[in-house]
Amino acid sequence: MGLSGSGKSTLLRMLNGLSEPTAGRVLYDGQDLTALSASELREVRSRHISMVFQHFALFPHRSVLENAGYGLEVRGVPRAEREARAAEALELAGLKGWETSWPDELSGGMQQRVGLARALATDADLLLMDESFSALDPLIRRDMQDQLLDLQKRLKKTIVFITHDLNEAMRLGDRIAVMRDGRIVQNGTAEDILVRPANDYVASFIQDVDRSRVLTAGSIMDAPDGAAGVPDGAATVSAETPVAELFTPFSRSGAPVGVTGEDGKPAGVVTRDRLLAALAEPATDATDAPDATDATDATDADVTAVTEVTAGA
Amino acid sequence: MPRINLGGWAESAVGWLQSHLSWLFDAVSTVLTGMYDGVGAALGAPDALLMAGILAVIAWWLRGLLAAVLAFAGLALIDSFGLWDRATSTLALILVASVITLALAVPLGIWAARNKRVSAVLRPVLDVMQTMPAFVYLIPGVMFFSIGPMPGLIATIVFSMPPGVRMTELGIRQVDAELVEAARAFGTTPRDTLLRVQLPLALPTIMAGVNQVIMLALSMVVIAGMAGAGGLGESVYAAVTQVDIGGGVESGLAVVVLAMYLDRMTGALGKRVSPLGRRAAAKSAAATGPAPKFLSYRPGTAVATVGVVVLALVAGGMHLAQGDGDRRSVAAGKNVGQGQRVKLGYFPWDEAVASTYLWQNVLERRGYQPDVKQLDPGPLYTALAQGQMDLQFDSWLPTTHKQYLDRYGDKLSDLGSWYGPTSLELTVPSYVKGVDSLADLKGKGAQFGGKIVGIESSAGMMAKLNDKVLKEYGLEGEYEVVSSSTSTMLAELDRAIKKKEPVVTTLWSPHWAYGTYDLKKLKDPKGAWGEGEQIHAIGKKSFAKDFPRVAEWVKNFKMSEKDLSSLEAAIQKGGKGKEKASAAAWLDARPGLVDKLAPVGA
Numbered sequence: 001m002g003l004s005g006s007g008k009s010t011l012l013r014m015l016n017g018l019s020e021p022t023a024g025r026v027l028y029d030g031q032d033l034t035a036l037s038a039s040e041l042r043e044v045r046s047r048h049i050s051m052v053f054q055h056f057a058l059f060p061h062r063s064v065l066e067n068a069g070y071g072l073e074v075r076g077v078p079r080a081e082r083e084a085r086a087a088e089a090l091e092l093a094g095l096k097g098w099e100t101s102w103p104d105e106l107s108g109g110m111q112q113r114v115g116l117a118r119a120l121a122t123d124a125d126l127l128l129m130d131e132s133f134s135a136l137d138p139l140i141r142r143d144m145q146d147q148l149l150d151l152q153k154r155l156k157k158t159i160v161f162i163t164h165d166l167n168e169a170m171r172l173g174d175r176i177a178v179m180r181d182g183r184i185v186q187n188g189t190a191e192d193i194l195v196r197p198a199n200d201y202v203a204s205f206i207q208d209v210d211r212s213r214v215l216t217a218g219s220i221m222d223a224p225d226g227a228a229g230v231p232d233g234a235a236t237v238s239a240e241t242p243v244a245e246l247f248t249p250f251s252r253s254g255a256p257v258g259v260t261g262e263d264g265k266p267a268g269v270v271t272r273d274r275l276l277a278a279l280a281e282p283a284t285d286a287t288d289a290p291d292a293t294d295a296t297d298a299t300d301a302d303v304t305a306v307t308e309v310t311a312g313a
Numbered sequence: 314m315p316r317i318n319l320g321g322w323a324e325s326a327v328g329w330l331q332s333h334l335s336w337l338f339d340a341v342s343t344v345l346t347g348m349y350d351g352v353g354a355a356l357g358a359p360d361a362l363l364m365a366g367i368l369a370v371i372a373w374w375l376r377g378l379l380a381a382v383l384a385f386a387g388l389a390l391i392d393s394f395g396l397w398d399r400a401t402s403t404l405a406l407i408l409v410a411s412v413i414t415l416a417l418a419v420p421l422g423i424w425a426a427r428n429k430r431v432s433a434v435l436r437p438v439l440d441v442m443q444t445m446p447a448f449v450y451l452i453p454g455v456m457f458f459s460i461g462p463m464p465g466l467i468a469t470i471v472f473s474m475p476p477g478v479r480m481t482e483l484g485i486r487q488v489d490a491e492l493v494e495a496a497r498a499f500g501t502t503p504r505d506t507l508l509r510v511q512l513p514l515a516l517p518t519i520m521a522g523v524n525q526v527i528m529l530a531l532s533m534v535v536i537a538g539m540a541g542a543g544g545l546g547e548s549v550y551a552a553v554t555q556v557d558i559g560g561g562v563e564s565g566l567a568v569v570v571l572a573m574y575l576d577r578m579t580g581a582l583g584k585r586v587s588p589l590g591r592r593a594a595a596k597s598a599a600a601t602g603p604a605p606k607f608l609s610y611r612p613g614t615a616v617a618t619v620g621v622v623v624l625a626l627v628a629g630g631m632h633l634a635q636g637d638g639d640r641r642s643v644a645a646g647k648n649v650g651q652g653q654r655v656k657l658g659y660f661p662w663d664e665a666v667a668s669t670y671l672w673q674n675v676l677e678r679r680g681y682q683p684d685v686k687q688l689d690p691g692p693l694y695t696a697l698a699q700g701q702m703d704l705q706f707d708s709w710l711p712t713t714h715k716q717y718l719d720r721y722g723d724k725l726s727d728l729g730s731w732y733g734p735t736s737l738e739l740t741v742p743s744y745v746k747g748v749d750s751l752a753d754l755k756g757k758g759a760q761f762g763g764k765i766v767g768i769e770s771s772a773g774m775m776a777k778l779n780d781k782v783l784k785e786y787g788l789e790g791e792y793e794v795v796s797s798s799t800s801t802m803l804a805e806l807d808r809a810i811k812k813k814e815p816v817v818t819t820l821w822s823p824h825w826a827y828g829t830y831d832l833k834k835l836k837d838p839k840g841a842w843g844e845g846e847q848i849h850a851i852g853k854k855s856f857a858k859d860f861p862r863v864a865e866w867v868k869n870f871k872m873s874e875k876d877l878s879s880l881e882a883a884i885q886k887g888g889k890g891k892e893k894a895s896a897a898a899w900l901d902a903r904p905g906l907v908d909k910l911a912p913v914g915a
Contacts, residue, residue, distance in 0.1 A: 018497060039502075046500030057495035061513045061588035071499040074509075102592060122499070 001169040002179030016049045050119040054131040056111040058103040065099035071122035089121035109140035127159045191219040212244035220278040221259045221268030338457040353405035361392040374617035375581035387570035394563045403544030410469040422481020439475040455692040465537025473529035480522025484515030520583030554661040650681030658702040665707030667880045670896035698724035708849040713773045731870045734845025738834045740820040750836035758791035766818040770796035785841040
């Protein structure tokens with residue numbers, strides 16, 4: 001995530017070799033992509049890494065089905081198999097029944113679904129998405145985000161998603177790398193960035209973010225053995241509950257709320273004071289964000305930082 | 314600024330190429346001429362109306378019924394003008410030139426689109442090709458490839474190539490960069506990117522380039538007609554040089570019909586072959602709603618193919634049934650030629666037309682197969698010097714054609730004079746009173762607007778007029794010689810006479826103008842124009858060896874002014890395209906003349 005000109009798209013294109021890094025390596029599954037020959041690189045692109053574009057980049061002279069099957073066609077998959085897999089991918093993307101249409105007959109959201117289906121059809125392990133939802137209007141964008149999260153749960157792909165919209169990044173990303181002037185200035189989870197912004201730049205960025213929707217109970221809780229114990233009969237929530245949903249229990253009583261972990265056992269407790277503190281503007285002193293300082297200071301090529309993102313996702 | 318002798322270098326380069334690479338030119342020429350002949354034969358084989366039917370079916374397939382009807386009407390019009398054969402050879406020339414042009418231009422355009430340096434190098438080359446006047450390479454073309462369709466073909470290819478290259482490059486560059494990136498991102502090879510993404514998307518632009526290539530090729534055929542390319546170009550050129558307005562309009566119209574047909578058809582073809590074009594057509598059809606069924610109906614590809622094949626088969630059948638009953642029988646004992654081919658060339662001067670067609674008839678009756686070809690003087694002398702032509706009858710010596718004899722004299726053989734002396738003169742209409750000799754012009758400059766209407770500035774008589782005649786009579790300063798062209802001069806003469814305006818023009822005898830208008834040759838008491846010239850027959854170097862009998866006959870050939878003018882008048886009256894028949898009739902009206910011109914036996 002970063003503003004335009006921060007180098008996100010360039011970085012993304014280095015991951016599949018569309019742009020060549022002037023220095024450094026791109027490691028994918030232990031393989032250095034920058035060392036591959038042109039044909040080996042094409043092989044990686046057609047089998048392992050696929051891409052979704054900002055302006056959809058659908059081929060206007062091909063039907064929806066032919067567009068979805070493009071990657072397979074290039075790879076030389078026989079027609080019958082290719083069409084079956086393309087139709088399957090279109091169904092995943094929610095476009096069943098539109099196979100014989102032409103791209104120019106579809107709305108923007110539907111066109112991007114075709115773009116998504118095209119990327120899914122090759123069954124690549126890594127999806128690169130370059131501001132893929134930026135050209136869509138907000139309602140459609142939200143739909144697409146939900147669908148992407150849903151697909152991700154089912155298909156378990158690694159996705160590198162480029163965006164300039166922090167809310168989108170917070171919504172979609174397990175980990176977020178914030179870029180500025182060709183560098184990654186902070187690399188961490190949404191909460192890391194919100195709670196412990198690495199520097200003023202990141203802090204100014206997150207001003208407009210609705211923190212109550214991004215922060216979860218788990219991220220702001222204190223240990224259960226802390227100063228305030230969990231009173232009997234107090235409300236409990238799961239660790240993933242957004243902070244916004246804690247307002248209701250706190251409005252009923254001032255008592256702390258218990259937080260349970262994935263196993264259902266008590267994991268911590270959130271007090272009203274803690275909640276208010278978490279929603280307040282974050283402090284930007286370095287001690288609050290040790291990870292981020294590391295990332296800022298990293299002098300290694302940017303690419304290394306990003307491979308870490310993909311590996312961790 | 315020192316003189317940079319670029320022209321001299323070009324000349325010696327042409328000479329070097331001619332002597333060292335003739336095998337290459339011959340090979341190219343063989344291939345291209347073969348293609349041209351093949352296509353020409355295929356187009357010309359069916360009966361005119363059947364061929365028009367075939368082309369109309371294609372129009373129906375591509376555009377619909379209305380286009381088919383119009384195409385048939387236009388093509389039938391060409392046939393009714395008697396220009397069908399010329400139109401088919403023009404069409405063959407265009408098709409062959411366009412195919413070769415595109416075979417070169419599209420790959421070049423692709424290369425230029427993918428490589429900036431190639432693009433930068435090509436751009437000025439294409440500019441030169443497009444703007445260099447065609448005449449400049451038409452003559453070297455004749456030197457390399459002999460007269461006939463080849464120089465015209467080369468000129469056409471050179472001239473029409475630039476839009477093909479440019480539009481291909483533009484089309485490919487215009488393809489959305491994100492689409493090309495998408496292709497790459499899915500592991501497409503550069504070749505497949507070109508074939509599956511760039512070319513299909515560039516196709517509408519490339520087809521617009523194809524369309525331009527064909528249109529430029531068509532505009533070039535007229536110029537190619539001057540180098541013996543034949544076809545409609547030759548008709549237009551002949552009509553222009555002979556101030557034959559009717560003929561010019563008819564052959565010009567035939568060119569227009571062909572142009573419109575080719576333009577509309579290639580435009581429609583662009584829509585048919587490109588997926589984007591089909592898509593756009595389907596969209597607009599959906600938007601405009603149903604048109605009248607019978608007008609918009611277009612046969613499918615299969616139906617259209619069947620239609621074309623059936624018509625072609627009918628044509629083939631008719632062709633076989635017709636056989637070749639056209640052969641003229643030669644009287645027994647007079648078949649001297651035994652079918653030997655003689656290539657006669659002429660440029661469209663009246664005495665050249667007259668004498669050439671006269672001899673075509675005579676030689677045919679002696680068993681030769683004379684081919685007659687119209688050329689400009691430059692290409693004709695070049696062809697004779699190279700032995701690609703055998704004989705021509707209209708060499709004005711020692712003055713008018715001196716330049717050619719100086720250049721090629723040792724590669725030609727002079728078969729002697731058959732008419733003379735000729736004369737050069739200034740002429741006024743006889744209604745211009747008080748001007749009977751060159752001396753009378755003095756002081757009357759205002760009456761003639763200070764102008765003497767001349768012909769081509771390259772003509773020998775123009776130099777003589779400026780350098781000598783005007784000086785002798787003290788007319789310089791008072792008169793300006795306006796150089797134009799023979800046809801413009803004659804048109805100006807005609808215009809002035811119709812309005813009874815005073816006019817003074819350059820003219821020469823023999824000339825049909827003296828028979829058509831009431832003119833006065835201005836006397837030349839000082840002899841400034843010099844002696845009259847003789848009209849010689851000039852053959853290639855080995856003419857006497859290759860055609861001993863013909864050489865003998867031509868050496869003895871003489872014609873009086875009376876005979877020549879009656880022959881010229883007969884041909885003028887017979888009309889364009891019937892020169893041979895007119896000369897035959899003139900010959901038949903003079904029994905014994907053939908035996909006198911070409912005696913056989915002891």
